[in-house]
Amino acid sequence: MRSNFVRKKLKAGESSVGTWLTLSSPTAAHLMARAGFDWLTIELEHTPTSFETAAVNFAIIGAQGTVPLCRVPWNTGENIKRVLDTGAWGIIVPMIKSRADAEAVVAAARYAPLGERSIGGQMHAANFDTDPGTYYSRANEEILVILMIEHVAAIENIESILSVPGIDGYFIGPNDLHNSLGKPPAFESDDKDFCDALAHVRAVGKKLGIPSGIHVADANAAKRRIAEGYQFIAVASETGMMLANAREITSTLGIGSDRTVAKY
Ligand code: 3PY
Ligand code: MG
Numbered sequence: 001m002r003s004n005f006v007r008k009k010l011k012a013g014e015s016s017v018g019t020w021l022t023l024s025s026p027t028a029a030h031l032m033a034r035a036g037f038d039w040l041t042i043e044l045e046h047t048p049t050s051f052e053t054a055a056v057n058f059a060i061i062g063a064q065g066t067v068p069l070c071r072v073p074w075n076t077g078e079n080i081k082r083v084l085d086t087g088a089w090g091i092i093v094p095m096i097k098s099r100a101d102a103e104a105v106v107a108a109a110r111y112a113p114l115g116e117r118s119i120g121g122q123m124h125a126a127n128f129d130t131d132p133g134t135y136y137s138r139a140n141e142e143i144l145v146i147l148m149i150e151h152v153a154a155i156e157n158i159e160s161i162l163s164v165p166g167i168d169g170y171f172i173g174p175n176d177l178h179n180s181l182g183k184p185p186a187f188e189s190d191d192k193d194f195c196d197a198l199a200h201v202r203a204v205g206k207k208l209g210i211p212s213g214i215h216v217a218d219a220n221a222a223k224r225r226i227a228e229g230y231q232f233i234a235v236a237s238e239t240g241m242m243l244a245n246a247r248e249i250t251s252t253l254g255i256g257s258d259r260t261v262a263k264y
Contacts, residue, residue: 085121090144
């Protein structure tokens with residue numbers, strides 16, 4: 001059975017960098033899987049991508065030696081089960097606000113005795129290049145489970161959330177976190193409430209030994225966050241990279257307009 005080197009890196013205290021795939025495109029997934037990122041996350045929360053396309057992309061990404069992850073549309077057992085059973089090597093679950101939310105993630109993502117994931121499927125084992133029996137016995141040690149911290153309620157409940165057994169890390173959603181603090185959405189800011197929230201989560205995560213992650217806008221921001229000790233770094237998205245480069249070309253040529261280009 002293949003091994004999830006991203007999970008191992010996080011456990012070893014190392015950093016790991018990836019990006020979001022927001023296009024519903026196996027071609028884009030294939031090409032991005034050769035770009036050198038450790039992992040790629042198929043984004044299902046804010047895109048039209050179907051479970052079927054996601055499954056194709058998990059296989060394509062895994063075949064290139066890159067770890068296929070998925071941000072599920074919402075924290076439900078059905079979402080988590082379907083993406084793991086069709087070959088994702090890990091999940092990123094949005095809007096965790098309470099210990100009960102975190103426990104529900106673990107129940108859906110881990111097989112007994114840690115959780116109550118249901119037995120079934122073929123593509124999970126195929127993507128790990130093994131047979132289903134081996135997958136069932138080893139999946140709890142290979143599947144990466146990341147909780148998104150992106151709401152003030154999560155900041156308040158962070159200690160009880162991060163102490164749930166079976167989670168591998170947390171990942172800050174800076175845009176939603178700003179929004180939930182009543183500020184304009186942004187990847188970064190000097191806003192005191194935002195910075196205090198991040199510092200509090202970092203301190204609790206460190207105390208509990210839970211790796212930290214965050215979404216950033218570009219490579220320089222990734223370097224800064226890694227230097228601060230963040231380990232699981234998502235840099236923008238393939239769409240953000242494509243549009244930023246396109247806008248650089250059009251602005252150099254003096255054409256087009258300066259409409260904001262979304263980073264993810
Ligand atoms: C956010 O910034 O809210 C995110 O969800 C990033 O992935
Ligand atoms: Mg978000």
